[in-house]
Amino acid sequence: MEAVFVDKHYQLVVECKQGSKKACYELYKLYSKAMLNIAFRIVGNLAEAEDILQEAFTDAFNRLKDFRQETTFGLWLKQIVVHRSINLLRKRKLDLVEIEDGHLDDIANEEPWNDDDIQHKVAQIKDAMKELPDGYRVVLSLYLLEGYDHEEIGQVLGINENTSRTQFLRAKRKLNEILIRKGITR
Missing domain, CATH: 1.10.1740.10 (RNA polymerase sigma factor, region 2, helix turn helix motif)
Known part of the structure; x- marks a missing residue:
């Protein structure tokens, strides 16, 4: 078929x-x-x-x-x-922040998200994503929803791979704050 x-x-x-x-x-x-x-x-x-x-x-x-x-x-x-x-x-003057060397430890120690939790609350998360700054929302969308890896995101956005990872981690944290504020916990 x-x-x-x-x-x-x-x-x-x-x-x-x-x-x-x-x-x-x-x-x-x-x-x-x-x-x-x-x-x-x-x-x-x-x-x-x-x-x-x-x-x-x-x-x-x-x-x-x-x-x-x-x-x-x-x-x-x-x-x-x-x-x-x-x-x-x-x-719109997308503002992606270049990471400093010290931020690499934060990336290595970051706890991964549970994909099952994300799938369970997709509608609420997509709604909360609208509140993210453009740079965060773009990296998060490209990574989680479109399936791009950080190297591809870096190429598309004209940033380095580590900057993409940092934006992704910051987006996750910000999104989590929004979800907690709305009473939607992980």
């Missing part, structure tokens, strides 16, 4: 490359909701996420001739959405 799914998406991409507006619209319908969610989790504003979505699809369709299908269309589009979202945050 999955092969049919992949073949359908592949066929739609081929038809889009040939100029089919209908195929472009079908791809939009297939991916728009997921891509909007990704943009929203990063920028924290629905109107801005909708703008990013439209710009990402426009960019993808304009660059479709360059898409070599070495990856899936969805993954390629996701990368465009993530980059556009981060660029928007940079325009």
Whole structure:
């Protein structure tokens, strides 16, 4: 069944490359909701996420001739959405703090989160994440929700890997404070 799914998406991409507006619209319908969610989790504003979505699809369709299908269309589009979202945050003057050497001990001694607890309270945590500063929310979203590792986050944001780890740890602490304040404990 999955092969049919992949073949359908592949066929739609081929038809889009040939100029089919209908195929472009079908791809939009297939991916728009997921891509909007990704943009929203990063920028924290629905109107801005909708703008990013439209710009990402426009960019993808304009660059479709360059898409070599070495990856899936969805993954390629996701990368465009993530980059556009981060660029928007940079325009907001995203303030990521470079770590100092002494902070590496804090990272090594940090207690990991329990993934089961996170999954159990996803809705409450996503709501609390909206209160995080942009830099914290971006790193936390990219790491926990989008599956990027700290090296990839560093490359995407133009920071070093340790800065990503530090932002992640600070975001976790801040998020925990918000959850405790709201009466939602780990």
